[in-house]
Amino acid sequence: DAGVIQSPRHEVTEMGQEVTLRCKPISGHNSLFWYRQTMMRGLELLIYFNNNVPIDDSGMPEDRFSAKMPNASFSTLKIQPSEPRDSAVYFCASTLGGKPDTQYFGPGTRLTVL
Amino acid sequence: QKEVEQNSGPLSVPEGAIASLNCTYSDRGSQSFFWYRQYSGKSPELIMSIYSNGDKEDGRFTAQLNKASQYVSLLIRDSQPSDSATYLCAVNWNTGNQFYFGTGTSLTVIP
Numbered sequence: 001d002a003g004v005i006q007s008p009r010h011e012v013t014e015m016g017q018e019v020t021l022r023c024k025p026i027s028g029h030n031s032l033f034w035y036r037q038t039m040m041r042g043l044e045l046l047i048y049f050n051n052n053v054p055i056d057d058s059g060m061p062e063d064r065f066s067a068k069m070p071n072a073s074f075s076t077l078k079i080q081p082s083e084p085r086d087s088a089v090y091f092c093a094s095t096l097g098g099k100p101d102t103q104y105f106g107p108g109t110r111l112t113v114l
Numbered sequence: 115q116k117e118v119e120q121n122s123g124p125l126s127v128p129e130g131a132i133a134s135l136n137c138t139y140s141d142r143g144s145q146s147f148f149w150y151r152q153y154s155g156k157s158p159e160l161i162m163s164i165y166s167n168g169d170k171e172d173g174r175f176t177a178q179l180n181k182a183s184q185y186v187s188l189l190i191r192d193s194q195p196s197d198s199a200t201y202l203c204a205v206n207w208n209t210g211n212q213f214y215f216g217t218g219t220s221l222t223v224i225p
Contacts, residue, residue, distance in 0.1 A: 042217035
């Protein structure tokens with residue numbers, strides 16, 4: 001298996017623009033997580049899906065952030081409008097439900113908002 | 115309210131020494147605990163999991179869990195320069211599939 005796939009790997013955009021991050025989980029994994037990592041706050045859970053359904057989005061910072069999982073093999077995290085404070089590395093991870101020691105991370109998307 | 119706490123370091127140890135990394139967590143009942151290693155510019159990778167009180171050994175790594183005192187630690191024996199990384203402690207509470215991470219401890223092993 002290719003592991004968790006994320007795109008793009010790097011994104012540079014200007015404040016106010018829309019940003020869409022993409023994730024393909026490991027085949028067969030039914031839980032998907034979006035995290036944000038910064039030096040100041042570490043690795044924060046933004047939202048997670050179980051069987052394509054959003055279970056907990058309490059970590060989503062504000063209404064500018066939204067996430068979808070239209071099917072078992074694809075998820076998006078959208079920021080609209082983007083702000084400089086959104087600059088961070090965004091990781092997607094997937095697990096086999098009920099087996100937390102199967103969590104694997106994607107390579108991350110480094111987002112820079114100018 | 116902090117859920118999972120780690121000393122940010124940096125922690126420096128000489129090659130061949132034992133590195134000791136610590137993590138404390140808020141009491142949320144039954145939990146599962148994990149240690150992840152993250153090299154600079156890379157994604158976290160799972161190196162150890164522990165579910166019950168006591169020690170769990172895997173090669174040069176030993177995880178120790180004490181639920182009464184609410185801490186989990188990771189010992190790295192015979193530290194190597196390749197162990198230089200940030201180590202993240204994570205907790206999975208049985209109320210869901212969420213993982214809560216500490217901010218990580220930076221470890222440098224000096225040759």
